[in-house]
Amino acid sequence: MTHPSHGAFWFPFPALPDIGYTGSIESFVKEVVTVKHSLIRWGLALLGVGLVLGGRTPVAHAQTEQPGALVKVGHYTASTDLLNLSQYYQTTRQTRVAVAYVPTTHFGKRVMRTLTLPKGTVVAGYLTQQKHGSRLTPALLLYASRLSHYRLATAQPAGYTVDPTADTDATPTVITGTKQLSAFKRVPCPKYMPAYSHGDLYLGGATAALSPEEPHQTSLRITPDGYVELLTYATNVRTGLGFYQQPTSQAKIYQTRFNDPYRKLYVRHALPGLHLTHVKNSGLRQYCLTLKNLHRPQHIAGDPLKGVAGTFDSLYLVGGTPYYTFIGFDGASN
Known part of the structure; x- marks a missing residue:
């Protein structure tokens, strides 16, 4: 699995225009969609990148699901078009x-x-x-x-x-x-999903996040369909599949409580390899896994002359153990 924060190339346009439609899909099907609409979206994406590099548009400090928005990532300003905004x-x-x-x-x-x-x-x-x-x-x-x-x-x-x-x-x-x-x-984005993350977190703190080496130890995955998975990197499989094998432990998330910087995930049973708090003796929410966003994002500078964008990673404590997750690009490339 190639971690995007390590030497990833950034392409100046999204591969397909993001419509940003928030209504029902059935309603969308009934609407007339034109090429002009697509070109406008591409233009807005370009404008968003330009604003990141030197505009004065107000910047949001909290997580947003709005495409083309500007947010603070540590000391940097980034466009949500370049972050992992699923x-x-x-x-x-x-x-x-x-x-x-x-x-x-x-x-x-x-x-x-x-x-x-x-x-x-x-x-x-x-x-x-x-x-x-x-x-x-x-x-x-x-x-x-x-x-x-x-x-x-x-x-x-x-x-x-x-x-x-x-x-x-x-x-x-x-x-x-x-x-x-x-x-x-x-x-909306499920509450259990870490901010601007695809849900894949890797063992290690700031040093690991900034390392040029690919992660090859342990990964915690929060899936869109509401599961927690702990994965150990498999060395006996083809390149790119090391973190896609049978989890060493997994559990369905039955409840989430989010109070920044804490995200508490409640599951039915313990997860070997992770520190969970035992909160009940019966029911679906017997154990709690706590994710703490340290709000100390790490930035890896890119190389604009080579077309390599800089990247951002967020640092977390998962049950007290340091993890990091890739959250997007800074857009500073040619």
């Missing part, structure tokens, strides 16, 4: 989607499998538009590999692992058509 969707009924899997121990052809998502499942993705002939039609692109191992394993062939490289703007998990799109509704 959109989240919840299934309104049981539905099936296509997910890509690849051979676990060797490079080979990926295979597609049908994954069933129960009603109420939350997934990360974004609503965009795709061109079919002379028409633009709405499409929902889903980042399937961010789902829990518990869910992905239900469709995973023996000897295969979900393909994390498929979670790009070319993801094969694409929802189109009025009927299929109506199975998803836009929802």
Whole structure:
């Protein structure tokens, strides 16, 4: 798995325009979407980057889900267009989607499998538009590999692992058509998701976050569908799949309490390898895992002459143990 904060190249435009639509998908399907609208969004993205580098637009200090907004990241100002600002969707009924899997121990052809998502499942993705002939039609692109191992394993062939490289703007998990799109509704970012993070945290503090080495020890993952997973890096698999194997421990999140800087996740049972607080003797919320945002983001400078953007990482204490998570780019590249 390539951690984006270590030598990642930044492309000056989003691969697909972000529509930023917050209403129901069914309503969106009924609207007329034009190329002009897309060009305006691209222009706004460019304007956002320009403001980061020298504008005087007011800056927000709290987390926001608004695209094109300016926020403070430590001593820096960043555009949310360059941070990990995911959109989240919840299934309104049981539905099936296509997910890509690849051979676990060797490079080979990926295979597609049908994954069933129960009603109420939350997934990360974004609503965009795709061109079919002379028409633009709405499409929902889903980042399937961010789902829990518990869910992905239900469709995973023996000897295969979900393909994390498929979670790009070319993801094969694409929802189109009025009927299929109506199975998803836009929802706010779940409270259990760390701010501007895809949910993947890695063991270590500031030193580890600033290190050029790829993480290769322990990862904590908070998934969009509401699971906590502790993963140990697997060395006997192909490159990029080390943190996508069977978790050493995992649990469903039944409740979240957020009071900045603390995010408390309540689960039914203990998680070996993590320090949880025992709060009840019965029920679904017997243990509590506390994530504390230290609000000391780390910045790795890029190289504008080489087209390499700087990156940001957030530092956390997870049950008292230091972790970090990649949260986005600074946009300072050519």
